[in-house]
Amino acid sequence: xxxxxxxxxxxxxxxxxxxxxxxxxxxxxxxxxxxxxxxxxxxxxxxxxxxxxxxxxxxxxxxxxxxxxxxxxxxxxxxxxxxxxxxxxxxxxxxxxxxxxxxxxxxxxxxxxxxxxxxxxxxxxxxxxxxxxxxxxxxxxxxxxxxxxxxxxxxxxxxxxxxxxxxxxxxxxxxxxxxxxxxxxxxxxxxxxxxxxxxxxxxxxxxxxxxxxxxxxxxxxxxxxxxxxxxxxxxxxxxxxxxxxxxxxxxxxxxxxxxxxxxxxxxxxxxxxxxxxxxxxxxxxxxxxxxxxxxxxxxxxxxxxxxxx
Amino acid sequence: xxxxxxxxxxxxxxxxxxxxxxxxxxxxxxxxxxxxxxxxxxxxxxxxxxxxxxxxxxxxxxxxxxxxxxxxxxxxxxxxxxxxxxxxxxxxxxxxxxxxxxxxxxxxxxxxxxxxxxxxxxxxxxxxxxxxxxxxxxxxxxxxxxxxxxxxxxxxxxxxxxxxxxxxxxxxxxxxxxxxxxxxxxxxxxxxxxxxxxxxxxxxxxxxxxxxxxxxxxxxxxxxxxxxxxxxxxxxxxxxxxxxxxxxxxxxxxxxxxxxxxxxxxxxxxxx
Numbered sequence: 001x002x003x004x005x006x007x008x009x010x011x012x013x014x015x016x017x018x019x020x021x022x023x024x025x026x027x028x029x030x031x032x033x034x035x036x037x038x039x040x041x042x043x044x045x046x047x048x049x050x051x052x053x054x055x056x057x058x059x060x061x062x063x064x065x066x067x068x069x070x071x072x073x074x075x076x077x078x079x080x081x082x083x084x085x086x087x088x089x090x091x092x093x094x095x096x097x098x099x100x101x102x103x104x105x106x107x108x109x110x111x112x113x114x115x116x117x118x119x120x121x122x123x124x125x126x127x128x129x130x131x132x133x134x135x136x137x138x139x140x141x142x143x144x145x146x147x148x149x150x151x152x153x154x155x156x157x158x159x160x161x162x163x164x165x166x167x168x169x170x171x172x173x174x175x176x177x178x179x180x181x182x183x184x185x186x187x188x189x190x191x192x193x194x195x196x197x198x199x200x201x202x203x204x205x206x207x208x209x210x211x212x213x214x215x216x217x218x219x220x221x222x223x224x225x226x227x228x229x230x231x232x233x234x235x236x237x238x239x240x241x242x243x244x245x246x247x248x249x250x251x252x253x254x255x256x257x258x259x260x261x262x263x264x265x266x267x268x269x270x271x272x273x274x275x276x277x278x279x280x281x282x283x284x285x286x287x288x289x290x291x292x293x294x295x296x297x298x299x300x301x302x303x304x305x306x307x308x309x
Numbered sequence: 310x311x312x313x314x315x316x317x318x319x320x321x322x323x324x325x326x327x328x329x330x331x332x333x334x335x336x337x338x339x340x341x342x343x344x345x346x347x348x349x350x351x352x353x354x355x356x357x358x359x360x361x362x363x364x365x366x367x368x369x370x371x372x373x374x375x376x377x378x379x380x381x382x383x384x385x386x387x388x389x390x391x392x393x394x395x396x397x398x399x400x401x402x403x404x405x406x407x408x409x410x411x412x413x414x415x416x417x418x419x420x421x422x423x424x425x426x427x428x429x430x431x432x433x434x435x436x437x438x439x440x441x442x443x444x445x446x447x448x449x450x451x452x453x454x455x456x457x458x459x460x461x462x463x464x465x466x467x468x469x470x471x472x473x474x475x476x477x478x479x480x481x482x483x484x485x486x487x488x489x490x491x492x493x494x495x496x497x498x499x500x501x502x503x504x505x506x507x508x509x510x511x512x513x514x515x516x517x518x519x520x521x522x523x524x525x526x527x528x529x530x531x532x533x534x535x536x537x538x539x540x541x542x543x544x545x546x547x548x549x550x551x552x553x554x555x556x557x558x559x560x561x562x563x564x565x566x567x568x569x570x571x572x573x574x575x576x577x578x579x580x581x
Contacts (some may be wrong), residue, residue, distance in 0.1 A: 040449055139550060259425045
């Protein structure tokens with residue numbers, strides 16, 4: 001008897017699940033968006049790898065040349081220099097932005113009135129587009145009319161953009177000025193979710209402000225640190241507008257980072273095949289970086305356990 | 310307990326206030342100076358003669374048209390993204406089987422595709438489709454590259470809807486389309502808003518797509534307008550900075566009237 005009722009129960013449940021399953025939206029719902037994304041993002045991705053194997057001036061049909069462009073890329077001293085400058089900029093940007101935005105984010109997570117007012121001011125650089133920020137800083141850093149002209153004695157030279165070190169430092173300064181507010185917001189949001197009881201317990205144990213920061217706040221922000229750093233990494237690999245508008249790759253080719261070199265190669269010298277090699281290399285770097293971040297943060301696991309609920 | 314004033318933090322934030330505030334002050338101050346006083350006194354001075362002539366110069370150069378183009382691009386981008394990303398997210402969250410899981414993974418990976426890296430084939434595709442030098446040439450790629458974040462954000466919001474609500478509607482005989490319209494969209498409003506703000510900011514901030522896909526004055530957007538200003542008005546720095554200031558006016562209005570939504574949108578784009 002027992003087995004009969006339980007099998008009926010099972011059948012009932014199966015029937016119910018079947019009717020519910022029928023009502024689920026099918027993959028067809030995703031098709032229009034997938035097609036759109038395939039045409040404008042996935043197909044170009046395959047396209048750039050194909051074009052990297054060709055010689056193409058943009059007018060005649062691309063000529064298949066195999067790995068020729070790639071071997072040229074590997075033996076091109078300018079490319080090694082570009083890669084090095086890109087890496088230096090990436091490291092510099094993260095080293096400056098990450099600590100400042102963590103501290104500012106944690107600070108602005110407090111609910112004091114003065115913190116709210118100052119946070120509203122600290123947000124302002126985000127209102128300017130990247131192009132606007134770069135144009136503004138280009139004028140402020142002008143050796144004749146800008147701020148350095150008045151501080152020449154202090155800085156040694158008024159022409160900050162005239163040396164490689166100075167130009168790289170300026171790029172880091174301008175990038176940080178624009179993007180720290182965004183990363184601060186991420187950390188502010190995350191710091192507010194840290195349970196207050198953790199701090200209360202630590203205070204009872206006699207932990208001071210610094211200890212609380214290093215032993216509670218930082219570990220609790222781990223996921224946000226991963227997310228925010230990846231944003232800096234992938235964003236930094238493709239920073240193009242700031243370089244174009246601030247240094248134009250100069251002095252000489254001293255700040256010609258990979259995305260900038262790619263743009264020049266493709267749309268200034270019309271060597272699309274060779275530019276596609278640089279583009280594929282960028283694609284590889286960015287995909288690698290984001291793969292590492294997905295693994296580190298467990299983003300993929302988190303979503304797959306929730307799927308189909 | 311936590312109310313002891315933090316002097317160190319106070320000094321540090323004052324320093325940061327200077328770093329943020331001085332350039333912004335110089336921006337506004339320069340934009341309202343006549344060119345002659347600017348060359349005499351530099352960007353960081355007390356304003357002596359305030360003028361709005363620089364803004365007149367900027368408006369006369371057709372800048373309002375660029376702002377309008379940017380607004381059109383942003384609106385169309387948001388419309389396309391929502392029209393496509395909402396059904397995808399719905400299928401990802403409510404559908405089942407390896408196919409829908411695959412769709413989600415695909416967009417997760419799509420997050421890593423830098424627009425910069427695929428610009429050459431994209432240029433070719435836009436040309437073939439006949440969209441070169443039209444606003445569509447900016448809108449379509451911008452929308453495509455806003456899709457991954459939008460799908461992640463919107464499907465994240467939809468996951469928070471309780472399963473029993475779906476079951477109740479399904480038992481009432483509602484079809485998936487009805488469930489989407491009556492239940493899912495109203496309950497995931499805030500994540501849809503986040504995705505919209507993100508897409509709009511992408512369009513607003515976009516520089517590379519306009520640079521590559523358009524060339525004439527009638528299709529120029531604000532960011533590109535600023536770029537061309539540098540070569541055209543290079544010597545007239547106050548006018549240039551007036552243009553920079555004007556380019557921020559639309560988003561400043563959003564900030565003043567919908568600060569909460571804007572901040573939440575930016576925070577949400579970081580993913581949780």
